[in-house]
């Protein structure tokens with residue numbers, strides 16, 4: 122019997138394992154999924170929690186309760202992969218596989234920007250909100266904030282959900298207005314590139330909204346160092362930005378278990394060897410044919426989102442099962458990503474695009490907010506993650 126090992130029980134890994142289990146007969150394939158954590162977090166809540174638009178107790182589920190019967194959950198850290206001997210090294214032992222699906226996501230690395238971790242740990246003004254704990258601490262800090270400069274920053278590494286810093290900035294601006302302190306707050310987002318968002322026509326719509334609401338986009342500002350005592354951000358370009366309350370997006374990288382202890386990332390020349398090198402359409406590894414990868418930690422040049430991982434899971438399902446049956450792989454990932462850009466409480470614009478085209482209209486609506494905040498989470502937990510996706 123074939124043994125399929127899935128690394129990571131986040132969005133990509135859980136969906137893929139569940140869909141594989143539903144498609145493959147139990148007498149044909151054994152499926153194991155490995156994660157260092159028993160908790161799965163709904164990460165898109167992390168920019169809503171600070172404003173109390175979602176509650177923390179709803180954002181976590183036990184991974185084991187999300188898996189179809191007939192999937193073995195291995196609770197352990199992955200420390201390396203040897204695709205020549207087809208083994209995964211774990212913190213406590215090893216696993217052999219016939220086929221491997223890698224979905225270990227991004228590593229958050231606030232410690233790689235001098236002053237970011239120190240600011241978070243030692244002051245009451247720095248909250249890298251991609252960490253759940255920081256998002257909750259920011260909730261308290263916002264309650265005490267009565268004016269000054271509020272800054273969000275985007276690092277120069279690849280990040281998951283490129284829209285999250287924009288949402289944090291716009292929701293904060295709206296929150297200050299609702300608290301009656303908007304005139305006492307400067308709202309600033311810094312970014313190393315020269316546009317608030319990379320894809321048209323959403324970029325132009327966002328520029329319009331930001332101009333209307335007096336939100337400053339400080340572009341070509343690459344965060345280099347944070348002087349957490351003086352509350353000043355220094356950029357590589359030689360500029361500075363002061364802050365009273367600061368919500369940085371931490372730099373993000375591939376997982377050390379793969380970059381340092383496997384050859385799977387070596388051929389990822391586009392991202393300096395950070396991510397598992399796969400064909401951008403088939404999601405099969407470029408050198409090891411029994412290895413597939415998806416989600417934030419694979420080398421595809423798309424916007425890293427759960428929406429993208431969801432689409433990719435279908436492609437891995439079809440191509441891996443075709444490969445197992447010695448058939449031609451016909452499924453193609455076309456770069457789909459979707460990012461609901463929450464512009465203020467009760468309003469959102471959905472940016473939906475792929476490698477070639479933008480798909481959705483750049484329109485703010487109440488319906489988009491309701492979809493994202495009230496409807497999508499239950500689809501996420503109760504259908505997609507569990508491997509049911511009637512409209513892939």
Ligand SMILES: Cc1cc2nc3c(=O)[nH]c(=O)nc-3n(C[C@H](O)[C@H](O)[C@H](O)COP(=O)(O)OP(=O)(O)OC[C@H]3O[C@@H](n4cnc5c(N)ncnc54)[C@H](O)[C@@H]3O)c2cc1C
Pocket residue numbers: 128129130131132133134155156157158161164165166167168197198199200224225226227250251281282285376378415416417418425426427428429430459460461
């Ligand atoms: C603040 C924020 C807002 C977001 N908003 C949106 C949004 O609105 N829409 C959207 O579509 N996406 C959003 N995302 C992005 C989305 O959450 C990710 O793109 C998605 O989770 C990627 O799935 P993944 O499976 O690649 O990684 P993950 O879901 O991160 O899963 C990776 C898994 O690997 C495990 N792991 C890592 N290293 C090891 C190891 N060495 N050993 C064992 N296990 C390991 C982790 O514990 C984790 O369970 C947001 C993310 C954040 C942080």
